[in-house]
Amino acid sequence: MMDQTPVFIIAIPLFASLLLTLIGPLGPRVAYGLLIGALSLSLGASLATMVRVVQTGQAIHYYMGDWLPPMGIELVIDHLSAAVLVMIGVCALLSGIYSMHTAGQDNHDRLNNYYALFSLLVTGLLGMASAGDVFNLYVLLEISALASYGLLARGGGKAYFATFKYLVMGTIGACFYLLGVGYIYIMTGSLNMADLADILSRESLQESVSIRIGFTLIILGIWTKMALFPLHAWLPNAYSRAGTATACLIAPLMTKVSVYIMLRMMFTVFSADYIFNQIAWSSLVIYMASAAVVLGMITAFAQRDMRKMLTYIIVAEIGYMTGGAWLANTAGYTGAVYHILADGLMTLSLFMAVGAIIYRTGDTSANAMQGIFRRMPITAAVFLIGAASIVGIPPTCGFFSKWYLLQGAVQAGAWIFVAALLIAGLMAAIIFFRLLEAAFFGNLDDEGLSVGHSAPHSGTGAVQMREAPLTMLVPLAVAGAALLGLGIYTNEVVTYLIRWSVPAGF
Amino acid sequence: MDEFFFFIVAKYNYWASLILLFIGLYGMIAKNNLMKKIIGMVIFQTAILIFFVSIGVKWGASVPIIRFFPDKQPLLDATAYANPLPHVLILTAIVVGVAVLGVALAILQNIQRIHGTIEEDEILEDMRK
């Protein structure tokens, strides 16, 4: 039974999604229960697998139907993928629980189909994180992309056009990836990652132009998928117009998993030596990443709509991770991987907090934040923690990822990236500070909230408290606590998971 | 000049798919009509499919099912069979492509329903209102 956990991680949400399409007549409650059950089981399998990986200290290879690689389909779960799998599982489960009210609001007619797509998306993401060959990765990439198109389009209205743009860009990205895989396949005759790594390390292939073109196409495809500046234009519109439940699922996970794929391709399929000595783009990529960080934050600063602001912050965060991965040292790599985990949780808690505020106030602009600390104290507290994490204030996890990234940048002498990270931190402080000031003290001109010296104890009864419903509040609180927990246990995460996956050659 | 000519001819399958690729990319990026964008997208995907299929071609080879000589001896020479893997992969990729096309068309229908047009500039104008 324990040997089979890797396949359960993916199979459970996959079968749940098939089942969910059939159980429409049983009503929304059953669908919700089935979704939560499947996600919890899948998370349990992920956790069990992670424990096994950490205990044995080596990767688990699972052969589908016992067909041996390189012919058969292989799942490989090493330290890196175990960490990402658990992150996906946690985020998916929390946003699944959170979706009870908001998903029903957006999809009152066919909730079971919505949840089927939800589950399918999670399947795709989990599959990508555990796939052991590059073509399955493509299929799973497209499965999750297709599910996400469907989910995003459920936002209705303007969401359709934004999703269409995303669909076009997403298809270009996936096709580039597929084309790149084709080039690699011509030269190597293999699709299995470990096998490819073996073949590609041969002297004769190191100089090959075809391999180089293949790598370029693959990386370009992945960059499109993960919305690295300047390929990011599709992301803000697509994510900010989606329904709340959809945004909470997709925003933290899709781009982060794409970053994971980038790391896989760079360091598992190709090697650090090949990337930094043969390809040698790293200084260029660091410039791109720095531009992404700074411009993402500046654009976020200019937004009035809260969710749009958050989406531009995602664009900036992608720059953090890309820069960290291309710094070519252990600290930078650690920062990039740690930030995948940290940013998943940060984005999740911020999107959930903003979603809860929108749910209660019905306003998506920054005005909705006014006086939130009094009306929705728990939501506001989570928002505060998430904001502190983005800014990088200890002991939230955002501080520690910044710590490693900065350390890596200093060691690599990438001062432009150091400057970009610092500027981004300060910009984020200003962005969130504006919102938090309004959240804390309310509107300056509003008599009711801004009391002078007249009313003692006005904090306790003068303004009505109206927290979000419990199904939203519990995941929110858990996500907020996880931000602090991940920060405090940075040592364990780095020692037991990330250090094991540091590629050879650093 | 001759070398260049041979360079083109010898790899004509790559050139063909490359031309198709750029036609598709042009359609996706430059066209104002969303339906034409979708058509561009399909051409783009098809170009890649053709590329994959063409690399699996082997002259004089047969389908990869073991054939028997009249004396019931199996023909075990690998050069006699085509490599099935590219074709199998492409079968999957075709399915993916069809699914993407289906979703794209469904979204397009909804765009038409909401904005009353499928011309990009008109949609943008409609959204600004």
Added chain:
Amino acid sequence: MFPVSFYQIAPVIALCASLLAVPLIAVSGRHPNLREFWTFAAAALKFAMVLSLTGWILAGNVITVDLINVLPDISIQLRVDSFGMVFALVSSFLWIAAALYTVGYMRGLAEHAQTRFFVCFALSLCATIGVAFSGNLLTMYLFYEMLSLSTYPLVAHHQDREGRGGARKYLTFLLGGSVGMVLPAMIILFSLSGNLDFADNIYGGIIPQGTGNLLVTILFVAFLFGFAKNGIMPMHAWLPGAMVAPTPVSALLHAVAVVKVGVFCTARVMLYIFGIDVMDELNLGVAAAYIVSFTIVTASIIALTKDNLKARLAYSTISQLSYIILGVALLTPSAVQGGLIHIVNHAFAKITLFFCAGAIYVASRKKNISEMSGLGRVMPFTFGAFALASLSMIGAPPVGGFITKWYLLVGALDAGQTAIILVLLASTMLNVAYFGPVTYKAFFGKPNDSISENPKIKEAPLIMLVPIVAAAIISVLLGIFPHIMMQFVRMVTT
């Protein structure tokens, strides 16, 4: 004496006492008396714990407690040594005094959102003790940031345009300094030396041999200005702006906790990260001494021009803080002792002054010095305390400030810095010039009509008066019996 294991727990309890009080204060918001009880209980517990450590520390021990191993090479670590004890004793004792005074002030003015106020108050005290007891730079940074954030609501307490503007400025400078300068400097330092633990003595530092001079200088400048709470010009601009806060906040936080944390961090980094040897070799000490001398003189001159009492006190604070850094920057043992003992002397004197300003405001609603003429006759205790505390600022015997001046002057002579002696003398004159008239006019000036005709103006309530007089008396005692605190300070330099 207590069992040794006690000394491992006591710093943690001292740190957490006010943190544990936070939820209790928050839930008892509807019962003001219960809420205030928690504040006092936490304050008393914290002070008792800090006090119980004194004997052990004076015996020459250093306590280190590893709390959490956050990063593979760095842990959140508490370390209690004589240097931190000076600051911990002062701040935990003054919390009790300030809590007493605050209750009087907040109730006297019927301020809004008192629960929030006390919650943030307790949080900031936790952070202050955290900084005093931190064992490495990361821990210190963590508590430093915690202090910036938890004092923000206090500064913005009035929630009007002025309060928010001041608070915004406050956070901009503090976060700008810490995220923009201290954080990168800390990471560069970590890359160089592989750890961030403070050195065992003040001479060696932790910067490895052979580090480029330019890099060390850049790091030094980043730390000097990055800890913006220390009020060195031009990073001082937040301080006058933050004075819009209620007076107890200004008193405890902006005269004692916040600015002292800034100065403490600066001194800690100068002595225990760079070390006297490195600073001496690269002439960083002299450079820093001149930078802060400029602040001392300029801030004093600006203080002369201010009519608003709290603003004048604010600029006086900026000037006096630089004394402490000046002492450390001179690098001679006497000067370092003088600088560190000024943490104590200035704390007691300045809190007295701010308490007086608050008492005057509560009693008469007056903020400007020009309106206080003759007020001393109505409020003799308040202004008596004010006079004593200003003597300490000036540096006249027998008040605590004299000790500081003495050691600083001796230290400057040892270092052979004649220019610094001139700066100290000029600053003393300027102090006389801006504090003298306040007391003089209050007692001997002609009362204006608003005071003589208003029978309602009388001495401040007792609950406020007690801390004022107590702090003033301690200020005097520190001048008469300086050796109590000097013991700790001497241990730092040996």
